[in-house]
Amino acid sequence: MTTTPRWRALTQHHLFWPVAVLVVLLLINVPFTPDFFSIKMTDGHLYGSLVSIVLFGSPLILVAVGMTLVIATGGIDLSVGAVVAITGALTCSYISDQADQDSLSGVFLALGIGLVAAVVCGLWNGFLVARMGIQPIIATLIIMVAGRGVAQLITDGQIITINSEPYKLIGGGYWLTLPFSIFVVAAVVAVTVALTRRTALGLLVESVGGNAEASRLVGIRSMRIKIMVYVFCALCAGIAGLMISSNTSAADGNNAGLWIELDAILAVVIGGTSLLGGRFSIGGTVVGALVIQTLTTTIYTIGVPTQTNLVFKAAVVIVVCLLQSPKFRAKVFGNKFGSGAGSGAKGGGTSAATPADTAPTTAAAPKMEVS
Amino acid sequence: MLNRRNFLTAAVGVAAATGLAACAKKDEGGSTGSGGGDGKIVLGFSQVGSESGWRSANTDSVKEAAKEAGYNLKFSDAQQKQENQISAIRSYITQGVDVIAFSPVVVTGWDAVLKEAKAKKIPVVLTDRSVETSDESLYVTLVGSDFTDEGRRAGKILEKVLEKAGHKGPVKIAQLEGTTGAAPAIERAKGFKEVMDADHADDWKIVVSQTGDFTRAGGKQVMAAFLQSNPDIDVLFAHNDDMGIGAIQAIEAAGKKPGKDILIVTVDGVKDGFIAMSEGKINAIVECNPLLGPQLMEVVKKVKNGETVERWIKTKEGDFMQDQAKAALPSRKY
Numbered sequence: 001m002t003t004t005p006r007w008r009a010l011t012q013h014h015l016f017w018p019v020a021v022l023v024v025l026l027l028i029n030v031p032f033t034p035d036f037f038s039i040k041m042t043d044g045h046l047y048g049s050l051v052s053i054v055l056f057g058s059p060l061i062l063v064a065v066g067m068t069l070v071i072a073t074g075g076i077d078l079s080v081g082a083v084v085a086i087t088g089a090l091t092c093s094y095i096s097d098q099a100d101q102d103s104l105s106g107v108f109l110a111l112g113i114g115l116v117a118a119v120v121c122g123l124w125n126g127f128l129v130a131r132m133g134i135q136p137i138i139a140t141l142i143i144m145v146a147g148r149g150v151a152q153l154i155t156d157g158q159i160i161t162i163n164s165e166p167y168k169l170i171g172g173g174y175w176l177t178l179p180f181s182i183f184v185v186a187a188v189v190a191v192t193v194a195l196t197r198r199t200a201l202g203l204l205v206e207s208v209g210g211n212a213e214a215s216r217l218v219g220i221r222s223m224r225i226k227i228m229v230y231v232f233c234a235l236c237a238g239i240a241g242l243m244i245s246s247n248t249s250a251a252d253g254n255n256a257g258l259w260i261e262l263d264a265i266l267a268v269v270i271g272g273t274s275l276l277g278g279r280f281s282i283g284g285t286v287v288g289a290l291v292i293q294t295l296t297t298t299i300y301t302i303g304v305p306t307q308t309n310l311v312f313k314a315a316v317v318i319v320v321c322l323l324q325s326p327k328f329r330a331k332v333f334g335n336k337f338g339s340g341a342g343s344g345a346k347g348g349g350t351s352a353a354t355p356a357d358t359a360p361t362t363a364a365a366p367k368m369e370v371s
Numbered sequence: 372m373l374n375r376r377n378f379l380t381a382a383v384g385v386a387a388a389t390g391l392a393a394c395a396k397k398d399e400g401g402s403t404g405s406g407g408g409d410g411k412i413v414l415g416f417s418q419v420g421s422e423s424g425w426r427s428a429n430t431d432s433v434k435e436a437a438k439e440a441g442y443n444l445k446f447s448d449a450q451q452k453q454e455n456q457i458s459a460i461r462s463y464i465t466q467g468v469d470v471i472a473f474s475p476v477v478v479t480g481w482d483a484v485l486k487e488a489k490a491k492k493i494p495v496v497l498t499d500r501s502v503e504t505s506d507e508s509l510y511v512t513l514v515g516s517d518f519t520d521e522g523r524r525a526g527k528i529l530e531k532v533l534e535k536a537g538h539k540g541p542v543k544i545a546q547l548e549g550t551t552g553a554a555p556a557i558e559r560a561k562g563f564k565e566v567m568d569a570d571h572a573d574d575w576k577i578v579v580s581q582t583g584d585f586t587r588a589g590g591k592q593v594m595a596a597f598l599q600s601n602p603d604i605d606v607l608f609a610h611n612d613d614m615g616i617g618a619i620q621a622i623e624a625a626g627k628k629p630g631k632d633i634l635i636v637t638v639d640g641v642k643d644g645f646i647a648m649s650e651g652k653i654n655a656i657v658e659c660n661p662l663l664g665p666q667l668m669e670v671v672k673k674v675k676n677g678e679t680v681e682r683w684i685k686t687k688e689g690d691f692m693q694d695q696a697k698a699a700l701p702s703r704k705y
Contacts, residue, residue: 042625042626043626047624047626157426161643247591248587250616252587252588256588297596299581306551
């Protein structure tokens with residue numbers, strides 16, 4: 001057995017398993033698409049499978065990053081899909097009313113309107129969860145259900161098609177030969193990591209997630225932190241909504257961001273953040289979102305029959321979740337991968353202290369103890 | 372207190388006035404329409420709701436056609452709820468309309484209310500969607516699209532498209548399916564395959580087929596993946612225009628010319644689809660027509676006169692090639 005200390009350290013790194021799954025998924029594509037990893041220049045921008053994975057995965061990464069912080073406080077936000085739809089609908093309907101859809105000022109104003117709407121949704125969620133003490137799954141369910149109706153009301157039940165070059169850049173355009181959305185995602189992720197890991201903010205979020213009452217008693221403003229993460233999550237969803245509508249140059253109130261909340265939660269879980277709250281990993285979430293997008297692309301490229309799409313997806317997700325479970329690894333692989341994981345320095349005691357109101361735990365969730 | 376009372380009085384007053392006005396209007400219409408005795412057909416129509424552009428076009432068509440035919444149309448919107456629709460149908464029965472027509476929100480659960488209509492001898496016509504009943508005599512006919520035939524027509528029109536493009540040799544087809552399990556998706560794929568198996572078993576081949584969920588975003592994403600795994604696709608068959616429009620964007624991002632490098636056939640015929648076709652990006656569109664108002668009115672008249680009609684009256688639908696796109700575009704209502 002090659003259980004050298006370095007190998008051990010590597011396998012016990014919290015990003016090891018998500019990254020391993022991502023690599024395996026990418027490699028699966030190679031026999032089906034021999035030039036899967038090739039990237040070539042087309043029409044002045046890079047083009048290839050990897051580029052499309054990042055391009056189409058960008059909205060999911062954004063939503064999942066926002067979701068990570070909400071889940072870190074022990075909450076959950078089901079409304080992100082509806083926020084995606086509302087933001088896209090508002091922005092596109094504003095732009096479509098403009099005489100000159102290419103005017104920069106008009107587009108910026110439209111972006112502003114869309115994002116303000118997203119923030120309002122976030123404030124509402126935060127208010128219900130933090131001030132009113134409603135369980136997050138219920139509080140955010142309201143906008144999840146009603147929001148899509150609002151979006152359809154804005155678009156009048158139609159798909160609004162726009163023809164605005166500046167707006168198209170956000171989700172469908174290219175800058176420096178790369179999809180512009182990559183830069184947006186990179187900026188949001190960088191700001192989030194800086195805010196949560198370079199300041200005390202991340203620690204505060206984790207402590208609220210660990211035990212909101214105890215945090216309040218030691219002087220942390222739990223309520224304010226909670227409202228903040230819901231607003232942040234909605235803002236991320238709003239930016240994702242801009243990307244999705246910009247990518248197809250159309251706002252579809254009915255379908256934009258449909259079920260993205262579930263993919264986002266999955267991405268967070270695959271990334272190793274505990275659904276019980278109290279701990280999170282932004283890097284893990286980004287990898288998790290890429291795993292999901294790669295999985296989707298893989299389904300399309302290897303030709304899984306349409307009817308069995310979801311079964312295939314489920315099977316992969318189960319494998320990923322099992323691989324993440326230290327107990328499972330210990331049983332199957334013996335001590336090589338199993339021991340030690342899940343009991344890292346900052347690991348102990350979070351789940352025990354978590355309040356019981358975190359209802360939306362999946363079967364795999366308690367096993368997501370990756371430090 | 373006083374305010375509230377005033378308000379109530381005002382409200383009642385307004386309601387009464389509106390009612391009177393409506394009556395006056397109706398009388399007027401009756402006398403001009405038929406001179407002596409009121410021979411106007413009264414049609415009660417309950418619509419599903421207004422969930423899509425297709426649906427609103429459908430509603431407008433029914434309203435316009437009724438006006439043109441000189442029927443007295445009683446219209447109600449069920450807002451996607453079966454209970455609304457049942458209560459609307461019940462009220463039509465109580466009012467004793469001549470014919471009831473409706474687009475059922477769901478497939479089952481209609482037996483009771485349809486039996487009430489039958490007991491009052493009011494014929495029922497279904498539009499667009501069908502129902503499952505224990506007793507087939509509960510409705511007279513269905514006016515709606517034949518999705519399987521739309522698939523067949525797509526196959527047939529593809530022959531023309533290939534001929535026009537001068538394509539020789541084997542044809543590699545990519546198919547963007549609708550939402551998995553939805554009737555239009557299953558039946559359009561079935562119809563297309565029928566044509567393929569019957570006439571082109573040797574030269575046509577569906578190399579990839581995936582669901583794009585009837586959406587633009589889905590179409591774009593799936594097509595981007597198709598182009599990676601099968602860069603030599605000749606033809607795209609999309610189950611609706613929106614997926615086709617999404618796919619066009621993916622094809623363009625791959626540096627290919629939609630409509631030239633990859634020939635595209637779609638179903639539906641929404642306005643945006645026709646715009647894309649007039650730009651040369653879609654080669655042919657098989658129409659799925661929501662404008663079934665005129666046909667419905669004809670059927671209603673026959674049913675009222677006691678004539679026998681077919682069980683399923685298929686919507687009149689056209690097929691459009693690129694050269695017809697520009698001419699047809701201004702008349703697209705949805």
